[in-house]
Amino acid sequence: MRRQYPFPLIEPKWQRYWRRNATFRAFDPGESLPEDHPFRRRHGRAVAPSADDAYAPKSYVLDMFPYPSGAGLHVGHPEGYTATDILCRYRRMRGMHVLHPMGWDAFGLPAEQYAMDTGTHPAVTTKKNVDTFRRQIQMLGFSYDWDREVDTTDPSYFRWTQWIFLQLYKKGLAYEAEVPVWWCDGCKVVLANEEVNADGSCDRKGHPGVYRRPLRQWILKITAYADRLLQDLDLVDWPESIKEQQRNWIGRSEGVEVSFTIADGPAKGEALRVFTTRPDTLFGATFMVLAPEHPLVDRVTTTGQRVAVTAYRAETARKSEVERTALEKEKTGVFTGGHAVNPVNGEEIPLWIADYVLMSYGTGAIMAVPAHDERDLAFAKEHRLPIRTVVRPLDGSEPLGFVGDGVSVDSGLITGLKTPEAKKKIAAWLAEQGLGAPKVQYKLRDWLFSRQRYWGEPIPIVHCARCGSLPVSDDQLPVLLPEMRNYTPTGNAEPPLAKAAEWVSCPCPKCGGAAKRETNTMPQWAGSCWYYLRFLDPKNPSGFVNGEKERAWMPVDLYVGGAEHAVLHLLYARFWHKALHDLGLVSTPEPFQRLVNQGMILGEDNQKMSKSRGNVINPDAVVAECGADAFRLYEMFMGPLEAAKPWSTQGLQGVYRFLGRVWRLFTDEASVEAFEQALTLAGHEGAAAEKALGGVRPHAAIQDAEPTAEQQAALHRAIRKVTEDLDTLGFNTAVSALMVFVNEAMAWSVRPRAAMRTFLLLLAPFAPHLAEELWRLLGGERTLAYEPWPTWDPKWFAVTEVEIPIQVNGKLRDRLTVLAGATPQEIEALARASEKVRVLCAGKTIRKVVVVPGKVVNLVVS
RNA sequence: GCCCGGGUGGCGAAAAGGCAGACGCAGGGGACUUAAAAUCCCCUGGCCGCAAGGCCGUGCAGGUUCGAUUCCUGCCCCGGGCACCA
Numbered sequence: 001m002r003r004q005y006p007f008p009l010i011e012p013k014w015q016r017y018w019r020r021n022a023t024f025r026a027f028d029p030g031e032s033l034p035e036d037h038p039f040r041r042r043h044g045r046a047v048a049p050s051a052d053d054a055y056a057p058k059s060y061v062l063d064m065f066p067y068p069s070g071a072g073l074h075v076g077h078p079e080g081y082t083a084t085d086i087l088c089r090y091r092r093m094r095g096m097h098v099l100h101p102m103g104w105d106a107f108g109l110p111a112e113q114y115a116m117d118t119g120t121h122p123a124v125t126t127k128k129n130v131d132t133f134r135r136q137i138q139m140l141g142f143s144y145d146w147d148r149e150v151d152t153t154d155p156s157y158f159r160w161t162q163w164i165f166l167q168l169y170k171k172g173l174a175y176e177a178e179v180p181v182w183w184c185d186g187c188k189v190v191l192a193n194e195e196v197n198a199d200g201s202c203d204r205k206g207h208p209g210v211y212r213r214p215l216r217q218w219i220l221k222i223t224a225y226a227d228r229l230l231q232d233l234d235l236v237d238w239p240e241s242i243k244e245q246q247r248n249w250i251g252r253s254e255g256v257e258v259s260f261t262i263a264d265g266p267a268k269g270e271a272l273r274v275f276t277t278r279p280d281t282l283f284g285a286t287f288m289v290l291a292p293e294h295p296l297v298d299r300v301t302t303t304g305q306r307v308a309v310t311a312y313r314a315e316t317a318r319k320s321e322v323e324r325t326a327l328e329k330e331k332t333g334v335f336t337g338g339h340a341v342n343p344v345n346g347e348e349i350p351l352w353i354a355d356y357v358l359m360s361y362g363t364g365a366i367m368a369v370p371a372h373d374e375r376d377l378a379f380a381k382e383h384r385l386p387i388r389t390v391v392r393p394l395d396g397s398e399p400l401g402f403v404g405d406g407v408s409v410d411s412g413l414i415t416g417l418k419t420p421e422a423k424k425k426i427a428a429w430l431a432e433q434g435l436g437a438p439k440v441q442y443k444l445r446d447w448l449f450s451r452q453r454y455w456g457e458p459i460p461i462v463h464c465a466r467c468g469s470l471p472v473s474d475d476q477l478p479v480l481l482p483e484m485r486n487y488t489p490t491g492n493a494e495p496p497l498a499k500a501a502e503w504v505s506c507p508c509p510k511c512g513g514a515a516k517r518e519t520n521t522m523p524q525w526a527g528s529c530w531y532y533l534r535f536l537d538p539k540n541p542s543g544f545v546n547g548e549k550e551r552a553w554m555p556v557d558l559y560v561g562g563a564e565h566a567v568l569h570l571l572y573a574r575f576w577h578k579a580l581h582d583l584g585l586v587s588t589p590e591p592f593q594r595l596v597n598q599g600m601i602l603g604e605d606n607q608k609m610s611k612s613r614g615n616v617i618n619p620d621a622v623v624a625e626c627g628a629d630a631f632r633l634y635e636m637f638m639g640p641l642e643a644a645k646p647w648s649t650q651g652l653q654g655v656y657r658f659l660g661r662v663w664r665l666f667t668d669e670a671s672v673e674a675f676e677q678a679l680t681l682a683g684h685e686g687a688a689a690e691k692a693l694g695g696v697r698p699h700a701a702i703q704d705a706e707p708t709a710e711q712q713a714a715l716h717r718a719i720r721k722v723t724e725d726l727d728t729l730g731f732n733t734a735v736s737a738l739m740v741f742v743n744e745a746m747a748w749s750v751r752p753r754a755a756m757r758t759f760l761l762l763l764a765p766f767a768p769h770l771a772e773e774l775w776r777l778l779g780g781e782r783t784l785a786y787e788p789w790p791t792w793d794p795k796w797f798a799v800t801e802v803e804i805p806i807q808v809n810g811k812l813r814d815r816l817t818v819l820a821g822a823t824p825q826e827i828e829a830l831a832r833a834s835e836k837v838r839v840l841c842a843g844k845t846i847r848k849v850v851v852v853p854g855k856v857v858n859l860v861v862s
Numbered sequence: 863g864c865c866c867g868g869g870u871g872g873c874g875a876a877a878a879g880g881c882a883g884a885c886g887c888a889g890g891g892g893a894c895u896u897a898a899a900a901u902c903c904c905c906u907g908g909c910c911g912c913a914a915g916g917c918c919g920u921g922c923a924g925g926u927u928c929g930a931u932u933c934c935u936g937c938c939c940c941g942g943g944c945a946c947c948a
Contacts, residue, residue, distance in 0.1 A: 002899070002900050002901095004900095239866095239867095240866075240867095241865090241866045241867065241942085241943080242866095244865065244866060244943090245865085245866080245943060245944080248864095248865070248943085248944060249944085251947065253947075253948085255948080274948080275947095275948065276948060277948070278948080289948090331946085355946090356946045356948095357946085357947095357948075358946080358947065358948090360947090361947045361948075362947075362948065365948095366948050367948085368948090369948090373948070374863090374946085375946050375948075376948085378946090441947075441948090442947090443947050563942080563943090566943080567943090637874090637875095637885085637886070638874065638875085639874060639875060640875090642867095643867095643868085643875095644868095644941075644942090645874065645875090646873095646874075648873080648874065648886095648887070650873090650874095650886090650887050650888070651873090651874060651886065651887055653887085654885095654886050654887055655886075657886095657901095658885095658886085660900095660901090661901095664901085732874095732875075732876090732885085733875095733876070733884085733885080735885080735886090736875090736876075736884065736885035736886075737884095737885085738885095739884095739885055739886075740884075740885070743885090746902090803881085804881090805880080805881040806881095807880085807881085807928085807929070809928080809929090810880095810927095810928065810929045810930095811929095812881055815881075847928085848928060849928085850880090850928050850929075852880055852929095855880050855881090856880040856881075856929080858880080858928050858929060859928085860928050860929090
């Protein structure tokens with residue numbers, strides 16, 4: 001396609017200008033603005049806002065920072081980045097102090113994998129990838145404050161990641177335990193629960209056959225915050241679907257913990273506790289099931305059943321828990337030979353073990369009520385166990401298998417009660433008898449926080465044979481990674497750091513004797529748990545963030561990123577934030593006030609972009625062909641921010657053509673031709689080319705003329721639409737409003753300078769390079785980044801005549817042109833007089849006439 | 863199975879309960895040009911009709927309303943998440 005306008009010259013020029021002038025530097029509370037700063041010029045003030053300065057409000061707009069992969073930027077990244085950039089530019093023009101930073105979530109496995117393959121240090125790979133990402137992001141002209149760039153792998157950053165970990169540790173929120181963990185033979189690493197797919201493959205690389213093995217691990221007590229993580233979802237303005245996912249993940253359920261009594265064997269008389277949300281079905285319990293790993297299994301198993309039980313437990317242990325739960329299979333299990341007594345009726349019921357009961361939830365044992373629980377019913381049918389109906393549905397339908405609320409039957413003291421009352425009464429009775437107590441259970445488990453990897457933050461703990469595990473003292477932070485030649489894990493699940501013998505041995509911080517460093521590192525989530533705080537004070541050498549700055553900028557007003565982080569990153573970050581809040585280190589209960597998920601950009605074939613499909617669009621190529629402004633504008637024009645939508649090269653061209661129209665709307669054709677010719681001599685870059693650009697003159701139609709009423713109407717419609725759409729993040733329709741204006745203005749033989757300048761202000765957030773260049777062309781002396789955002793005046797919409805549709809029985813039949821001020825009576829009279837209406841109504845009676853002034857007339861006839 | 867989103871022209875999409883399809887792409891016609899590209903102008907939901915015009919149309923079936931893409935009920939299909947959590 002023919003080049004529409006000289007973007008290769010304009011875009012680098014303004015990017016240079018913004019960088020040189022630090023146009024987008026965010027000023028902290030109390031910090032003086034430079035004498036000639038456009039913001040100061042505009043407000044006539046020397047000082048940035050403090051937290052209680054109402055008149056220049058702050059706006060913290062954050063993108064989820066990327067993992068700088070070797071593949072470079074993907075077209076999906078700039079979608080969210082463009083949206084936030086547009087908003088930031090808009091808000092600056094609205095007079096707000098905007099904080100808009102960018103950084104790198106740079107720890108992670110790919111660089112380490114690459115190191116194992118090639119011997120290249122992960123830091124080298126990381127730096128290279130970061131440089132690529134930075135270059136690609138900068139070429140798009142985003143208004144980040146680059147002075148605040150952070151990198152999670154920088155020791156001056158992870159020093160504070162380690163420091164925060166130690167605060168959690170000292171608060172009792174970090175502990176060590178020998179736990180079975182997911183181990184991926186392919187990656188030779190431990191995985192978090194969340195990194196294991198339902199089919200037993202690893203989420204990182206798709207290696208199959210992830211299995212469990214016991215290892216000493218660091219664990220964070222996120223469960224201590226389960227309730228608050230759940231409740232405080234009410235405080236934030238997030239998509240309902242994300243909140244719902246977090247609620248499900250936390251999985252709060254209220255019930256009762258009931259004690260049964262072992263009836264026989266060596267454990268006779270001991271309590272067997274179960275958790276149930278349906279204590280009202282206790283009378284329907286016909287057997288019990290223990291998880292195969294349950295500690296009581298050994299002592300309830302009879303000699304006759306021992307062989308079967310041992311075999312089943314061995315089989316279960318061999319299978320991963322993922323395998324246990326992945327398949328929709330029949331319910332397996334074996335009888336232990338033992339029994340327990342049901343506390344409500346003294347009945348002895350058999351004890352089984354089955355792998356559908358999980359040791360990790362509740363008490364690891366359940367009472368089985370096959371009549372009113374699908375799983376128990378399937379198990380009972382499989383193993384021919386008795387089934388007893390104790391709840392009758394209110395609508396008289398089949399009670400067997402009924403799991404809803406109904407009326408209790410054959411249930412002693414709760415017989416005849418509706419389910420909610422029955423639950424209450426039986427719970428009270430159990431509590432009275434000391435047989436049970438109300439209990440809240442969560443699905444959420446503690447967070448397995450250690451990894452047996454090299455490329456992560458070392459956990460700052462020292463192990464001393466005499467003194468135990470001790471935190472590294474603050475003045476010894478950061479604990480740096482040792483230089484290594486070989487990054488391969490030891491294979492026996494020892495982290496690679498264990499091989500750095502010199503690094504491992506260190507003095508005990510307490511007794512000074514020989515001690516060893518912790519060789520586990522933190523998971524990739526760690527650095528992203530608090531980066532939004534470091535952006536507020538990125539270079540602070542003596543604290544993770546200055547309190548005053550934190551209070552001034554927090555919370556993040558808008559957080560934009562992919563929905564794939566719905567649970568993990570967003571839950572972990574909220575957990576850390578709440579812990580920091582409890583420590584008095586941050587001022588807000590929640591970190592991210594508003595969250596928006598950008599939708600995925602699909603390939604032209606409507607499939608997810610992937611190398612193997614060959615449908616990947618490379619941002620470098622797009623920018624080279626059409627420029628950054630067209631790229632940005634197209635990403636916004638494709639459709640609603642939150643929707644998934646396919647890429648279209650044709651669509652991109654359309655937007656690019658639109659920018660060409662804008663260029664032609666403002667520039668004098670002859671002078672552009674002369675400029676283009678000069679370029680063939682001067683080359684397309686450099687000082688000579690830029691000088692030639694200076695020779696481009698404004699279009700002759702651009703004159704110092706008073707805009708006509710029609711022109712004002714067109715302009716003010718655009719101002720209103722763009723402004724309203726920006727406030728609701730309707731970027732696609734805002735772009736279309738810009739197009740509508742340009743389509744109209746192209747026809748104007750006189751294009752009033754003032755109106756055209758106003759249009760450039762509307763265009764600026766979307767296509768900032770072109771807008772700046774045209775602003776300069778029309779006499780702007782400095783960046784338009786801080787020019788006041790235009791306002792609209794409704795008086796220009798008051799057109800003298802309006803066209804009103806006439807409907808008969810709801811169907812459009814005619815149109816009416818009336819004066820804007822016409823009364824409903826006048827409109828009705830005109831409508832009745834319409835020729836078409838008269839024909840349609842001939843021989844019929846007009847029953848009713850609805851007149852919506854300025855909108856519609858509807859005649860009801862029959 | 864459960865929980866979220868979504869189904870509107872050939873395509874991406876717009877529409878405070880009030881003219882369905884703004885804007886863009888693709889397609890058709892025209893102007894300019896030796897020609898092509900680029901640019902500019904016009905047309906473009908489907909069916910019937912020479913036309914005037916008519917009928918149909920927002921996944922399907924109902925309902926509320928003077929009027930429904932929009933609100934309500936049931937169903938179908940697509941995308942995403944969770945998935946034996948007692």
